[in-house]
Amino acid sequence: MAGIDHVLTSGTFSLDGGTWDVDNNVWIVGDDTEVIIVDAAHDAEAIAAAVGDRRVKAIVCTHAHDDHVNQAPALADRFSAPILLNPAEAPLWEMTWLDHKPDESIAHGQILTVGGIEIEALLTPGHSPGSTCLYIPELGTVLTGDTLFAGGPGATGRSYSSFDTIIDSISGTLLTLPGDTVVRTGHGDATAIGAEAPHLEEWVARGH
Structure with a gap:
């Protein structure tokens, strides 16, 4: 039976000369035999413990800010698993990793399979150029990375980001998903598409 495990990790996020303490949500999707790791953040040992003896098919990065990828190479080596990342994230990836490149690209509409379920990659740029959400219809869930949170x-406001683009991504891609779709985010609490959709106009007003 496929499901989603959650590991909360803590560390720092650095960009544009600043560093902040952050807590990150790491998601492990799959069944009793195989999984993918989504956003390998901060604590490789805790993530590996949650994986247990299951086979890791891939380490999927929703985007390449350092707090979401800083353990990706270590876990890739540990589990002999490929790192998947949208190619538009290359400038951000290279801020953290020059000696270890992603193994495979991930594109809009691409289907990943693990534990007998399908996961659809949805390109949602804005927070970063190649930000990618992972929609899992069978589990009624979308993993949104840092594209959509509970509350907006x-x-x-940082390098390689665009407010207008993220609004287009949310309104044109994420808010078209069923309203009862659970939104599991890169940081903080979960929400639902239907809970966030009514607030789109106020986000736009607030952003401008």
């Missing part, structure tokens, strides 16, 4: 869109 992800931050867009």
Whole structure:
């Protein structure tokens, strides 16, 4: 039976000369035999413990800010698993990793399979150029990275980000999902598409 495990990790996020303490949500999707790791953040040992003896098919990065990828190479080596990342994230990835490149690209509409379920990659740029959400219809869930949170869109005040683009991504891609779809985010609490959709106009007003 496929499901989603959650690991909360803590560390720092650095960009544009600043560093902040952050807690990150790491998601492990799959069944009793195989999984994917989504956003390998901060604590490789805790993530590996949650994986247990299951086979890791891939380490999928929703985007390449350092707090979401800082353990990706270590876990890739440990589990002999490929790292998947949208190619538009290359400038951010290279801020953290120059000697270890992602193994495979991930594109809009691409289907990943693990534990007998399908996961659809949805390109949602804005927070970063290649931000990618992972929609899992069978589990009624979308993993949104830092694109959509409980209460609004992800931050867009830093390098390689765009407020107008993230609003387009949310309104044109995420808010078209069924309203009861659970939104599991990169930081903080979960929400639902139907809970966030009514607030789109106020986000736009607030952003401008």
